[in-house]
Amino acid sequence: MFRVMMMNNERYVFSGTTGAFYPLSRKQGYVDAGSWPDDGVEVKEDIFMKFQNPPPGKLRGGDANGYPCWVDTPPPTLEDERRSAALTKKSQLDEAGRIIGPLQDAVDLGMTTNTEKASLLTWKKYRMLLNRVDISTAPDKLADAAQRGKGGGLMPVIEQGKPAHHRKGPSTF
Numbered sequence: 001m002f003r004v005m006m007m008n009n010e011r012y013v014f015s016g017t018t019g020a021f022y023p024l025s026r027k028q029g030y031v032d033a034g035s036w037p038d039d040g041v042e043v044k045e046d047i048f049m050k051f052q053n054p055p056p057g058k059l060r061g062g063d064a065n066g067y068p069c070w071v072d073t074p075p076p077t078l079e080d081e082r083r084s085a086a087l088t089k090k091s092q093l094d095e096a097g098r099i100i101g102p103l104q105d106a107v108d109l110g111m112t113t114n115t116e117k118a119s120l121l122t123w124k125k126y127r128m129l130l131n132r133v134d135i136s137t138a139p140d141k142l143a144d145a146a147q148r149g150k151g152g153g154l155m156p157v158i159e160q161g162k163p164a165h166h167r168k169g170p171s172t173f
Contacts, residue, residue, distance in 0.1 A: 012048045013040035016062015021048050042067040078139070085138035089130065096127040 012021040015037030022030055022040060030036040039062075051060050051068040062099040063070035076084070106112035112120070 007087075010045050010048070012043050012045065013037065014043050014051075014062070014068050015040050016066045016068075018059045019062065019068075021068075025160070039066055043067065081139040082135060085135040087116065089133060089135055090125075092130055093127065096123055099123050101140065 011024045013024060013027075013036075014021050017039050019039060020037075022037065023042070024042070027036060047068060051070075054060055054070060057073050058070040059073050060068055063069040066083050099118065100123050103112070103123065106116050107120060
């Protein structure tokens with residue numbers, strides 16, 4: 001069975017301010033909600049379809065006449081960088097905790113091997129070093145630390161103390 005996509009010739013208004021399309025058939029609902037754009041320009045469905053999926057590195061924006069166009073994605077803000085660093089740090093701390101838990105259980109129950117003892121010590125050291133990474137200065141100090149390690153961002157700093165068999169790539173330190 002073949003599916004045929006039929007265009008219903010819906011008309012839209014595009015707002016360069018919001019970067020969004022608004023179906024004209026639903027205008028009254030937007031007006032009632034107070035969200036109908038003041039800067040809208042009418043476009044046909046083919047333009048609407050053309051601007052649904054941005055190419056890599058692009059966002060939907062408005063040109064000088066208010067019509068949709070692709071614009072470069074802005075670089076991350078300092079706040080974006082810090083939020084990303086915080087999420088990465090939390091993820092890595094969670095991973096370390098998941099690995100340390102069973103190893104510590106083996107030690108507590110007297111059921112550990114020498115390899116497990118060594119692994120537990122390495123993971124605990126890694127977790128302590130990771131916990132000391134100050135993300136409040138990201139990306140400044142992280143970039144400095146990464147530069148010393150010939151890497152980029154938070155990952156080289158985090159990967160530094162991680163047990164070798166759990167690193168995402170070869171250590172740069």
